[in-house]
Amino acid sequence: MTAKTLSQILNIKHPILIAPMFLVSNTNMIIAALEMGCTGAIPAHNYRTDKELRNAIYTIRNSSDKAFGFNLIVNKSNPKYRKQLLTLLDLKVDYIITSLGSPREVIEKCKPLGIKVFCDVVDVKYAQKVEQLGADAVIAVNSDAGGHCGSMKAGDLIQQLRAEINIPIISAGGVTNCNDIKSIIECGAAGVSVGTIFIASHESPVSNEYKQALVNFGSDDIVKTTKLTGSPLTVINTPYVQKIGTKENILEWMIHNSPLLKKYAKMILAWKGMRKVQQSAFKAGYDNVWCAGPAIGEIREIRSVKEIINDLIED
Incomplete structure (x- = not known):
């Protein structure tokens, strides 16, 4: 068919x-x-x-x-x-x-x-x-x-x-x-x-700084992080992202994989991660987290x- x-x-x-x-x-x-x-x-x-x-x-x-x-x-x-x-x-x-x-x-x-x-x-x-x-x-x-x-x-x-x-x-x-x-x-x-x-x-509607980052950075600057929402999220590898890392630490891993805490941990982590992304989208700052895919290499x-x-x- x-x-x-x-x-x-x-x-x-x-x-x-x-x-x-x-x-x-x-x-x-x-x-x-x-x-x-x-x-x-x-x-x-x-x-x-x-x-x-x-x-x-x-x-x-x-x-x-x-x-x-x-x-x-x-x-x-x-x-x-x-x-x-x-x-x-x-x-x-x-x-x-x-x-x-x-x-x-x-x-x-x-x-x-x-x-x-x-x-x-x-x-x-x-x-x-x-x-x-x-x-x-x-x-x-x-x-x-x-x-x-x-x-x-x-x-x-x-x-x-x-x-x-x-x-x-x-x-x-x-x-x-x-x-x-x-x-x-x-x-x-x-x-x-x-x-x-x-x-x-x-x-x-995002900030000019966010848009300009898409122009200035390239495909090689895109990394996957589980630090923000617990699921793989592609972001621009800014100095702040490099500072906080892209992998869960041991405590975060234990919380996310605990049968007792997993469901609530994911909800809380997703909420916090999206709040961070939201704050970054509309204002400039050293701690911005900008979501994007490798397609930025062509912008x-x-x-x-x-x-x-x-x-x-x-x-």
Whole structure:
């Protein structure tokens, strides 16, 4: 069976999804993407209140009739999960991307409403589980993704998934230009999810220091750290990151692996880590932690979302 392309699934011109990025994604970025024939998603977590989340959906809907979506953290570390899901169902967004947990409830409630569900996966085992649950596609998060990343290269991950699942595969990580997209599509992906290069856009709300860091640093300056959230997170290797290290110390390891403390430790660590990332995104300081993927090696200047997309679709 030939899986549908992302363009066919969402009725868009280009099989390109601007990835949902914590603190970064906003309505201006999504509207620009829709105008260019692409799609985009925003983490529901980017909005503090239900009113703000609803207003974001209304703002996009008033500007375009094209498909857009939201990312939903579906595990217990997200206390707003249930309310956010109810709002996304109520306003019938086009699709939901699930992360960090079982998408069972999301899929069951979205199916009757015609809302698509794409699930983040990093391996075959989890991809098979979400396919069985009824997911419409998987977001295959590879080792070149920014933020929380996988462990496999894009081509290897896509090849393994194609052999074991029959739903569309959207590749996430490492895309910077149209040639990257061609290679990913030739591997058998239905589309691509692109994040890092859009952080350095005019529409991005993060600080100029953060954006300039994406221009100044290169691919070799990206490291994976488990220090912040307990899960592998790709960040720029600034002097502060070098100072605190990228590995858990013995006490942290013991807490995270204790059967008694593990669940609560992960919740607390994730909250503290995201608070640190949030503080760094909007102000300059010696202790900044900036999330990004190896794609920063191709960022030469700060540009508009439309200019960046032009590089992705020029052929």
